[in-house]
Amino acid sequence: MYTYSEGKEWAARFPGCGPLNRAMLKYIGKRLLMLVPVILGVTLIIFIMLALTPGDPARQILGGEATEEQVEELREELGLNDPLPVRYVRYIWDMLHGDLGTSYSSKQPVTKELLERFPTTLLLSILCTVVGAIIGIIFGIVSAVKQYTIFDNVSRVLALAGISIPSFWLGLMLIIVFSVNLKWLPSSGFYGPEYWILPAITVGLVQAATVMRQTRSAMLDVVRQDYIRTAKAKGQTELKVVMGHALPNALIPIITVLGMQFGHGLGGAVISEQIFAIPGIGKLMVDSITARDYPVVQGGVLMIAISFTVVNLLVDILYAFIDPRIKALYVGKKAKSSKKEEVKGAAAS
């Protein structure tokens, strides 16, 4: 992963870091650098797609009654008459200066619009992932340990239902039961913990179904391994075997699924945001696409792409902390490359 001399340099710059941390830092740096082509690619694709999409933003803003002259004037004002390459270069230049443009609709800076909505989406995404992880992992573990029992069969049916049920239907049902009939919880908004419960459960339950299936499958692979049998033979309790030996070894695919779900969540849980009137990124994107608000769409896609890449990176880093084999891979590579350095140094001398 890095050379011996580089390692020394890292050690000097980050005295508290061990070899694994230094390797990870370099890896993180590389991954972050990869964001540059990702951003360029995403912005280019979205630019071309929006240019090809029918519907004139100026006409959309002014409505059907405006004259062609007024529409043309607004197009000029918005810079829509410039050639696509000119608009793209201008956008990238502004973006490098931290300016994602101004919304055609609200006339507000896009950055402000997105930052206003992002905390809500992030919070919703965290809550949904937590609900999905807790329910999915618990049910997945028990299902795997109690394979082919009634619990397992019922869990699998529920998981299938969770994947199949549309979230808008589930959301409405939960609202009817808990808001309309029982009057326990508010039906829309996102103003405090009592408002978070229904959206988190709506999306979380759907996510839990996938997590449960993934957990069950991963756990079934692990519980058949020799070391599990050995652990049991040594007289360890079922709980200790499952939680101490089986689960840590089954976590990688589960973390991958959770990471993917969390990443998707950051793109906005459009349906839930719509049903529960949550002012998140997903709702903003849908409204902006409908209104042909190009700067907001471009900014939103960019933010989603960056969020997704960062979440993937975090998941990769988590692997190293969860799985000693991956940790060993990093350290091993370091050791190997530092040995090569030493051999090269000896040969040179």
Add this chain to the structure above:
Amino acid sequence: MKKKVRILALVLGTLMLLSACAPSQSQGGGQGTPAPVSTGNGSAAPTAAPSASAKDELIVAVSTEPSSLDPHNVNMVTAFMIGQHVIDRLFVADADYNITPSLAEEYEWLDDTTLQVKIREDVDFSNGQHMTADDVVYSIQRACSMSQSAATFDYFDGPNTAKVDEYTVNIKLKAPYPNALRVLAGGRGGIVCKSAIEEMGEDAYGRAPVGSGAFIVTNWSSGDRIELTRNDNYWGAKPAYKDLTFRIITENASRTIEIETGGVDIAWDIGSDDVARLEDDPNVNVVRGASSTMNHIVINSVNFDTLKDPKVRQAMHMALDMDAIVAVAFKGYATVAESLSPNSTTEFAKVGPTAFDPEGAKALIAESGFDTSTPIVLQIYKNQQIQSMAEIIANMWTAVGLNVQIEVVDRATMVTNNSSGKTPMCITSVTCSDGNIESVFRQWEKPETGFTDDEALIAAIKAAKGIMDDAERKAAYADLQQQCWDLNTVIPIATGENIFGVRSNVQGFVFHPDKTPNLTGITFG
């Protein structure tokens, strides 16, 4: 163990930080602590939030978020409805479109093109600035020049509108125009504060407008809510409650549930599927009435040869059972069109409906020699009601032998195509704000839209706008409605109803066909 505690603390800290950043009910608004809303039956819904003194906050659920509240820089009914509470106008119109002075104290027509208005002398804007004739002149000139209001102020002569003295203005028109007062009383007629716009800039003004209305905008949480608080220096009758909050809830079902649970006091645009359920709810009153929006089919006979034959268009009109369309697509909450304009417009003249006659339609198609295998494209945008209408219409046309194809596009595409005459046929609508029939005919004036290329008809439409005598103008518009009805390039379908859900403890809500009721006079029982 220590590490786990740290991680737990980090997670909790992150959640707390995010929840602090997420929308709160009274960000910056200073409306006090949220408390449960009385549901009217003694139970309390754990939803939004009037302050402790009985009811001091009116919460209204609207279906769309305005892009701005600047009356000259926006094109949305919701913006006009909310904006009227913040920015007063020279005149106001009631639900029957009767005009009365508001900021104007007196007015007089000096000649056919000069309206002299004397404004009130006791009006201050919410930033403390005193309102003078300069603000009125600035507002009229601005409305004439801004792209989103210029079409409405087409007849106004901005550059020649001038101040006479500190409180008197001569508003000039380019030509005699009988609807001048209506325009001034309409959504784009707000009198803005000149110095505030110059100081804040137009975009910032649109989000926090300074006006002389009964309320002041205190917080606008994008995608979530717009919060207003009472202007205690208001020159007119002050509202009985302190805070007015507009919650943006785009989903029909969610708005209905909010009114049922008492989360909001008034809900806009109740879906027709929910009306019966709400009517059974003792805590909710359903207020409904004919809107000022006409749904119609536009047939582009100018740019598409297949649609040029008047017999084919007449057959298409005769093949439609409008009662069935209203019963199914509108669930009965609509009135079958009897003219090109809704019945609420002041120049409305009954010229329809065309009798449903499928056999007659078949005979006309046969007589015209029209090749029935020719596909006819009906373009619509994604909307449940419009899609429902399109399916019924397509079936009825298919039943008389036509080959109809429905093409679904998004609204932006539809507006663009329709304005440039690129759509052969589409289902769309026109709203006659301020009871003004001109909106119906505005598209007819532009041959590029494909409504008509008959120059004599276009000239007659343009001329009708300037007829000052009421009876003469009504007669001219009646004749135009008949002529355009007979052309069948526009097939009016129905005027849908505006349906509001109002909690039973809310008093003084007055229905408005434009969906712009003024909420200043609301009280709580």
